[in-house]
Amino acid sequence: MPQPRILFVIGSLRKGSFNQRLADVAAKHLDGRAEISTLDYRDLPQFDQGEEFPAPPSIADAREQVSQADAVWIFTPEYNYSYPGTLKNLLDWLSRPLDPTFQDKTTVLTGKKVALTSAAGKSAGAGVRGKLTEILDFLKSDLLGRQVGIVLPGEAFVTGEYEPSADDVKAVELQADELLDSIG
Numbered sequence: 001m002p003q004p005r006i007l008f009v010i011g012s013l014r015k016g017s018f019n020q021r022l023a024d025v026a027a028k029h030l031d032g033r034a035e036i037s038t039l040d041y042r043d044l045p046q047f048d049q050g051e052e053f054p055a056p057p058s059i060a061d062a063r064e065q066v067s068q069a070d071a072v073w074i075f076t077p078e079y080n081y082s083y084p085g086t087l088k089n090l091l092d093w094l095s096r097p098l099d100p101t102f103q104d105k106t107t108v109l110t111g112k113k114v115a116l117t118s119a120a121g122k123s124a125g126a127g128v129r130g131k132l133t134e135i136l137d138f139l140k141s142d143l144l145g146r147q148v149g150i151v152l153p154g155e156a157f158v159t160g161e162y163e164p165s166a167d168d169v170k171a172v173e174l175q176a177d178e179l180l181d182s183i184g
């Protein structure tokens with residue numbers, strides 16, 4: 001039987017991203033039970049409503065990857081109590097209907113199962129998760145109820161190293177299991 005496909009979206013483009021580190025924890029836990037891939041959206045163009053039809057090839061490819069996935073799992077930092085601009089740019093591209101006449105308003109995010117995780121400062125990413133929840137509800141995605149917000153230890157910002165605690169790992173593993181159950 002084919003394994004469910006989960007597409008990871010990392011909200012940070014930073015080499016050594018702590019959110020990427022959490023995604024690695026999730027991937028390890030799901031190993032052998034789900035097919036994991038990560039969306040590379042670093043070089044997508046800035047959204048331009050005049051360039052939607054036909055969509056640039058990189059946008060069409062990103063949409064195809066989302067469309068083919070059974071779930072999308074976003075791991076993201078919080079920037080100024082909100083989402084990184086690059087992530088919002090991606091969501092704006094993904095939020096547009098594929099039908100140029102707009103008679104069919106379906107997008108690749110309509111009904112898509114989406115999970116949210118954030119490693120951030122003291123807010124545990126409450127700001128970015130709250131705002132992404134609003135957007136994804138607006139887009140009629142199917143959000144996983146369990147979200148994970150992790151307060152990064154202060155020393156991670158000093159050393160540039162983050163080793164998830166046992167509690168952090170457990171939280172991500174629980175979320176992974178729930179996500180898998182929801183699409184299985």
Ligand SMILES: Cc1cc2nc3c(=O)[nH]c(=O)nc-3n(C[C@H](O)[C@H](O)[C@H](O)COP(=O)(O)O)c2cc1C
Nearest residue numbers: 012014017018019077078079080081120121122123
């Ligand atoms: C522009 C900018 C704004 C930030 N704003 C917040 C914030 O509002 N809340 C917070 O918890 N952390 C904030 N941070 C700190 C990030 O949470 C932290 O740098 C985190 O490690 C970034 O995630 P990454 O390791 O996956 O790149 C901000 C960082 C940057 C660069």
